[in-house]
Amino acid sequence: MTPVGGTSTGTGAGAAVRRLDLGWFVRPDSETGDGRPRVEPALAYLVDHGGELLLFDTGIGAADPETDAHYRPYRRPLPAALADAGVTPADIALVVNCHLHFDHIGGNPLFPGTPLLTQRAELALARAGGHTIEELVDFPGAVFEELDGEAEIRPGLWILPTPGHTAGHQSLVLRRPNGTVILAGQTHTSASDFAAAELAARARAAGAGEPLPEPDPWVERLLALDPRQVLFAHDAAVWEPLSG
Template structure:
């Protein structure tokens, strides 16, 4: 199978600079913005669409360098008209920025996320309500195509969602910004295991959605702002 026909392909959609105060580190941190192209018999799905245009204050704060979604798709050998469906993990400007370029395609979003995105201060209004915007609103978990499931993973935003893909070689989860980094997912998984093993408190809290994710036996978990991929070791595949 060539790269164009890969079942899941990561797209480089640019990067931004997170200020040190936000990063919780002594220095600013440069973070990628990734989208994911998913090929299924039903068509091509795009999970997240990149960094949108923002107001001057936000621009100065994050100093984004954008790779437009059309350029990223073209580099992957994909035409805009080949995209059948868009799924955003949430509607912050660095995840839904290319949505207007895909006007007319259905955009799958949690109802709670769309509602909060329409309130002042959550995101950039022009990236949410643009001409020919077409939303398919969900209230919780749902199978949107055979073997493709949307799973609520709230925390970063109230309506954050991840995408679950049943693949021949195991389940792949596109986790968006459910965690910023792959190691954080691994740490949360270990914290849950420690609690189940009766390790004495204190232990770190874990997200309410984590048991559901782990029930799906993920073989790989991919993220929006981290190029690392979480994978279980073979001897702990079903221990968490």
């Protein structure tokens, strides 16, 4: 499997990652912060961990007419994206969703009986109503494994809570011999936004005077893992450290 960056690591060198293009949507000007609409990708990630295949997010789901009119999505079927990688939905052993909004769980119903890892707080939000498209959550055969905080789900694969976009947002951390890779989902809209948060944390650690941006508490937790790459759900750009 061809990874996002660099060459294939092979079975003995940790998890390899392949980015999947699952379409796009148009974020309206009311949500972008700069008064202009923006087209954003819907990205998922296929992880090969020693021959076991995991999927981080599953694309844009079917929504009601009002939501479709608001975001004008183009959906690329998940089976087609997986076929490009030489696999099928039946090959996936585990699904991890960064959160349960409809643009991250669209392909979940393709995985009845497959464990779906989510934070307990996120699943509670989804089931309370008004958070997502409910038919994409408790579909026939849905099997959730609920987490309360950090968890090592496989040797070298960690789930870390990264709340902010939603209360139960989580990221997937891949500890690899050639450096840590973080699948950060929608912790930030873009790699540039994450870079700004990283620099703010660096400035604070260096004793820069106030005022400074107030960081999310988990940003320092992610940076303590010394990531080599951070990948996002709605930005094809990849964050990498300025040095090292």
